[in-house]
Amino acid sequence: MADPWQSAYDFAVQVARAAGAVIRKAGEDEIKVQTKSCAVDLVTQTDERVEKIIIGSLKEQFGDGSHCFIGEESVSNGQPCNLTDKPTWIIDPVDGTTNFVHGFPFVAVSIAFAVNKELEFGVVYSCLEDKMYKARKGMGAFCDDEQIQVSDVKDINKSIIISEHGTDRSIEKVTKIFSTMQKILRIPVHGLRGSGTAATNMCLVASGASEAFFEIGIHCWDIAAGVVIVREAGGIILDVDGGPFDLMSRRMMSANNDIIAKRIIKEIEIFEVLRDDAPVPSK
Ligand SMILES: O=P([O-])([O-])O[C@@H]1[C@@H](O)[C@H](O)[C@@H](O)[C@H](O)[C@@H]1O
Numbered sequence: 001m002a003d004p005w006q007s008a009y010d011f012a013v014q015v016a017r018a019a020g021a022v023i024r025k026a027g028e029d030e031i032k033v034q035t036k037s038c039a040v041d042l043v044t045q046t047d048e049r050v051e052k053i054i055i056g057s058l059k060e061q062f063g064d065g066s067h068c069f070i071g072e073e074s075v076s077n078g079q080p081c082n083l084t085d086k087p088t089w090i091i092d093p094v095d096g097t098t099n100f101v102h103g104f105p106f107v108a109v110s111i112a113f114a115v116n117k118e119l120e121f122g123v124v125y126s127c128l129e130d131k132m133y134k135a136r137k138g139m140g141a142f143c144d145d146e147q148i149q150v151s152d153v154k155d156i157n158k159s160i161i162i163s164e165h166g167t168d169r170s171i172e173k174v175t176k177i178f179s180t181m182q183k184i185l186r187i188p189v190h191g192l193r194g195s196g197t198a199a200t201n202m203c204l205v206a207s208g209a210s211e212a213f214f215e216i217g218i219h220c221w222d223i224a225a226g227v228v229i230v231r232e233a234g235g236i237i238l239d240v241d242g243g244p245f246d247l248m249s250r251r252m253m254s255a256n257n258d259i260i261a262k263r264i265i266k267e268i269e270i271f272e273v274l275r276d277d278a279p280v281p282s283k
């Protein structure tokens, strides 16, 4: 049977690499910063421009109208965020926008592709490191041309755990986030880390550099590509309560194995967030 998505996958890699070059170049000039949901939720002209370049390139290649697009900045500008059975591209043009603004060296282009609500492939280009992570369902995960595998660590005391604090600075959420981190540190684990980009964090789990990454508050575009990469590297993806993962729920646990995942899940203090596909309140 013909392989329907190989050419789309190859094209996504090309588009991610080209987008990364635009981000690197833009980082050499003065960056104009705006804010979205709050004072620390940053967006730049580069986020907007790169998303337009990516979606424009994909529409040119697959522009018969049968493909749908979910992009961080399109959604932020009012586009719906509903995953249907149609072939759908899920795009974060600049994952790690705050890092980009500060010159902190972890910024990723994340492009995922789903059909019938199943993630078929994911591409994460860590453009300042020049590392291309990619995976197709059932075909393994790669960093550039090297196959990658999650860590085989089962002892929580010998793990590095990644989490992020996100952009919500409410006392309720900050308290729960840091109480969770304190409990994890005191297990003890070898260390807690965070690159500032969910997509990169997931690639660090997929490549065995960390045993788990979890976050409440991320969006589907931050993690969709990383989900395929972690799964294809032999890892697992769960909800933060140990239940089945739901791409639109804005909560995710990715880990090298069930033992590590379940041990960390015990410490997570869960707080509510609005789903990505929640109906937009009428103005
Ligand atoms: O906004 P962005 O840079 O694309 O995405 C970022 C995520 O990758 C990260 O995990 C989260 O902690 C940040 O708050 C931010 O949402």
Ligand SMILES: [Mg+2]
Pocket: 047, 072, 092, 093, 094, 095, 096, 097
């Ligand atoms: Mg982004």
